[in-house]
Amino acid sequence: MNWLKKILIKKSPTNNSGIFCSEISNIIGYKPKNILLFETAFTHRSLNKVTITGNALNYERLEFLGDAILGSVIAAFLYNNAPKGDEGYLTQMRSKIVNRSYLNSIGKKLRLIDLIKTKANIANFGDNINGNLLEALIGAIYIDEGFTACEKFIYKNILVDFKDLEHLENKISSYKSLFIEYCQKNKYTFKFENCEDEGKDHVKHFTVKLYFNDLVIARARATSKKKAEEKAAHRAFFVLQNQMESY
Structure with missing residues (x-):
């Protein structure tokens, strides 16, 4: 050796x-x-x-x-x-x-x-x-x-x-987990709708639409489905910030 x-x-x-x-x-x-x-x-x-x-x-x-x-x-x-x-x-x-x-x-x-x-x-x-x-x-x-x-x-x-x-x-480690827990506790409907992005980037991207009670509350784009969903949930948090912070 x-x-x-x-x-x-x-x-x-x-x-x-x-x-x-x-x-x-x-x-x-x-x-x-x-x-x-x-x-x-x-x-x-x-x-x-x-x-x-x-x-x-x-x-x-x-x-x-x-x-x-x-x-x-x-x-x-x-x-x-x-x-x-x-x-x-x-x-x-x-x-x-x-x-x-x-x-x-x-x-x-x-x-x-x-x-x-x-x-x-x-x-x-x-x-x-x-x-x-x-x-x-x-x-x-x-x-x-x-x-x-x-x-x-x-x-x-x-x-x-x-x-x-x-x-x-008080630190939020996952906005997606927080969003899902919030919806489940309050019996709200939600859905992450993913699709592969057909943009011109060299690296493959994914886009996601986040539905909250059948309405699109946030959109996001990232290099993986997981990242796109986390980013969309983060944006949804700011839309629903007052309700979710109290949760």
Whole structure:
């Protein structure tokens, strides 16, 4: 295995220049022991890299691990800081912190997309690539330095915005979920009507009409059905803001 590492290091321009190692060190707050882990955390599947045993070599497995570590750290944070919260409350609060939109914003803030290695056109990646790379980075930190280092990174970069749990309680993590719950509780009818957008964009888009009591209350367009529905529900929230806020 040592000879394989030497070959990989020799072929990697980022290791030869030291730029990649320096950039990673600035992001995570320490010098990595195994820089190959972090190179894997920023390797996209489009490169079709494999290990000597034929296993895929990209960030997806580290993303899976990082997601689990992130969930554990946040669960412990909420357990310690919300002693009166029951299981339902803690679960709801955790989902508000780990929602994809927020993780994407942290990934963008850290400019993780600048480090990705891919054959695909970065312009065609959706916003979720930022959160995916963030989770892969957390997975690499865990293997490289352990749980304590992960915890420190997560507190510094993610939980720093959630010291005020009362503010977090009022944060809306999904306008679609809120809209559906509001309609179901009050026995209002609703429907998300989706169709593929035939516009001239290089990236496929979807449009959605949101019906409320048989009337179109909002329209939206996005690169996925899920995003379009969330955007439409967000717009519907502002139309029905007074009623929904009281709900």
